Amino acid sequence: MKNQKLIFQKPAERRGSDILMNLLQDTDASVLAMLSARHGLKRVPGLSQEALIERMLRYLSDDTLLRLQNEMITARYGELTVKQLLDMAIDGSRGDEGLAKARLDQITKGDAILIEAGNRRWVYTMHGHDVEIDLDQRTLACGCQYFTFASRRQALCKHLALAMQLIPPAYAHDALINLIVMRKYGGRRQQVWSFESEAA
Numbered sequence: 001m002k003n004q005k006l007i008f009q010k011p012a013e014r015r016g017s018d019i020l021m022n023l024l025q026d027t028d029a030s031v032l033a034m035l036s037a038r039h040g041l042k043r044v045p046g047l048s049q050e051a052l053i054e055r056m057l058r059y060l061s062d063d064t065l066l067r068l069q070n071e072m073i074t075a076r077y078g079e080l081t082v083k084q085l086l087d088m089a090i091d092g093s094r095g096d097e098g099l100a101k102a103r104l105d106q107i108t109k110g111d112a113i114l115i116e117a118g119n120r121r122w123v124y125t126m127h128g129h130d131v132e133i134d135l136d137q138r139t140l141a142c143g144c145q146y147f148t149f150a151s152r153r154q155a156l157c158k159h160l161a162l163a164m165q166l167i168p169p170a171y172a173h174d175a176l177i178n179l180i181v182m183r184k185y186g187g188r189r190q191q192v193w194s195f196e197s198e199a200a
Contacts, residue, residue: 023069041055
């Protein structure tokens with residue numbers, strides 16, 4: 001009888017972003033199996049979620065992993081309206097201890113005055129507070145007292161929430177998806193948005 005040689009493969013080196021890793025771990029095994037097959041991997045019945053993730057990270061190219069990440073984000077959030085995304089962005093901060101939910105019922109579109117509109121940048125004044133959304137610089141700023149505390153937790157105040165409803169919907173849609181994904185799947189360490197309190 002010939003000696004059998006057992007070969008143990010090393011685990012896949014860490015590839016893909018933290019966002020992709022967290023998205024994969026938040027996805028059911030049956031969906032992961034379907035995604036694997038869609039991106040060219042042969043179906044192997046009975047694989048666990050962990051094994052499917054390991055296989056995808058090992059055999060899919062970096063470009064394919066990036067496409068997979070974008071595909072998963074689009075599947076989760078692409079069809080949602082700005083209002084639905086805004087509700088998610090606000091509710092996502094409710095778990096932060098000591099931070100009350102921003103009250104959108106206390107402000108209306110008539111309270112906002114547009115001061116400046118540039119290339120993907122808007123500045124409003126609302127109730128005496130300056131409010132800024134700058135998509136190129138990934139900056140959200142407000143001068144209200146609530147945002148003094150909310151900015152530390154990367155949460156929106158009611159003024160910024162209203163401003164998101166006033167800028168062109170396509171811009172607001174993409175910005176809110178990015179905010180939600182970074183908060184839920186990227187973690188604070190990878191936060192690319194700057195939350196700036198301008199309170200005196």
